[in-house]
Amino acid sequence: MITFDDKIKKNFGFGCMRLPTCDGEIDYTKFSQMIDTFMEAGFNYFDTAHGYHGGKSEIALRECLTKRYDREEYVLVNKLSNFCFESEADIRPFFENQLKWCGVDYFDIYLMHAQDKNNFKKYKECRAYETAFNLKKEGKVKHVGLSFHDTADVLDEILTTYPEIEIVQLQFNYIDYDDASVQGKLNYEVCVKHNKPVIVMEPVRGGSLVNIPPAAQMIFDGLKGGSNASYAIRYAAGFPNIVMTLSGMGNIDMLLDNVGYMKNFKPLNEAEQEAVKEVCKIIKAQNLISCTDCKYCVGGCPQNIPIPTFFACLNSQKSYGGWGSKMYYEIHASGGVKASDCIGCGVCEKICPQHLEIRDLLKEVAAEFEK
Template sequence: MKKLGFGCMRLPLLNKDDQTSIDLEQFKKMVDIFMKRGFTYYDTAYVYHNGRSEGALKEALVKRYPREAFTITDKMPMFIVNKEEDLERIFNEQLTRLGVDHFDYYWLHALNRTQYVKVQKMKAFEFIAQKKKEGKTVHIGFSFHDTPEVLKQILDDHPEVEYVQLQLNYLDWEDTDVRAKECYDVAVQHGKKVIVMEPVRGGKLATLPEESAEVLKKLDPQASPASWAIRYAASKEEVIMVLSGMSNIAQVEDNTSYMEDFKPLNEEEDKALYKAKELLKPYLSILCTACHYCTPGCPKKIAIPEYFEILSENQWNGRKKSQEAYQKLVDSGKGKASACIKCGQCEKACPQHLQIRKLLTEVVEKIEK
């Protein structure tokens, strides 16, 4: 398999403020380019696009290509599983949403210390192992957002797991909060292959501030910033797949162009990327990946990731432009940052462990006021 997977969490939208309004016609064209260039791996989940990603994939891919032509990964959303029976119900619903009789890969979604307690209680690993025995999935694994210590615990307890999906990118590799390198090392020590999510850090590494971009352009004027990020992740030896959440045809064209005949980064490229990263750091105040896990449960309908993006880019966009972007979202019906009632629901759902309430106060101070 080629090392690039199609992440179906940031599909093109007809209305950018409505995650369910997937632009199917554009998505079909994107799938066609992806398939034509020999890529086959698709990654979806129950919660992506507020539950519409799997159905869109059915329309754009499953109904239009023979089953053996593609591989699908889906995930059990442990964060909304409340009783053991939910596992079977959700699993079957996912097969129906996708219109397939089996998955190629099936993960427990976004495990962390808290979710792992629930996973044990609900016997979720036993559940997916049983599904593998029944032929309902070919491979099993889990995606993960926590410390290397928690990862070690899970892998020690569950040697039957075949793959681990980790957040890995050049920004997080040595980050002392995310500890991506340490997590990767734990997976490798346990003999697991790694699938990479967030190689472009929720799209943040696709657009770099000028001084960072210049360093990379000097070495290869044609290469996009995203290509550097994806090749970086794919260059790790035990990585078998890098997911990119593609949102338009241009991104598919670009990603497939350099991943069709993938070449790992050489020493000179590695050094340039390190330099670009160092120049980038001061600009990245908030490490939100725009996964949207925090938004469905917000009682005030606050556009948390969008506000964080505005806050992050405030440094190089300037206050006026930031305020315009903020006001546009408020006018479209999103709750203001100042409407936050500090209930904390969002922070429980955030895989990056961001202090969302505190950051929203900053949005109020720097943008809303």
């Protein structure tokens, strides 16, 4: 495992997007208790963004963390989100407000938030990366990075365009590792190629890897060890280029479970790795489209429809419900090509080795995500 910044005490961080609430407001008493427990256990990394809790996550961090601890004791990460600026001139005033909302005079890491091909175009045009690099020169940001949701070729383009980027935050978990839409493995490999350490977001896939099918549960129960979340988080944290794994913790029980096994982190052993593989197979067996992502169909499509990627989104939707799949569909369709653009020529079906009825399946995709 590599080290990114000596100030980061451990490889597990507090994602502040699902904080404890009471009557719709963040519960400062509970949040403060969680922070104290987290810090006492030797952890010190906190991740936020302006959109979390509609801007209230930043304020809660000021009230519960930054007013109560010395600046050197914690690592605070914030992000520049797409909806927070329309031009280069908007970025600095917004950033200064973020410092005020959080009650600090610098961020340890500042991420260009949720980069994909379209967002990257806007960030480039508005010189967002250049602005962040200048903030670093001024000491208002210690490190500049990005968080990412798109295909590996787009990540490669961003890291090639801006080699000054120091760190990348990826959606990475045992289900998305070889998912054609999320591309966890491929994106991780791009980071390795560019020598960028990785922060993991959604290691438990928005909580969906906690509630797994009964047959999968029996496999984890057979290990007589940790919680379902523990296997998901330790799986992600065990990759050598991963310096930080985040969990969006909403209550003290979740936090106690997480700090219990991450305090003295051990990667999954061989038996646990095997169990995760089996669980993964069971979860994936719920998928209804047996597309193998061979991509044979893609090149010949006159409409340039990313067929396997759209199928991965529908499979994800069927397996896990609403979480994330629609967002990924919209990202992949945002280049202007939707499932409903299929003209029914049938070229793809002639080449598909799985003999899938691609035209009908694309209608299902469109019905699910374009309604």
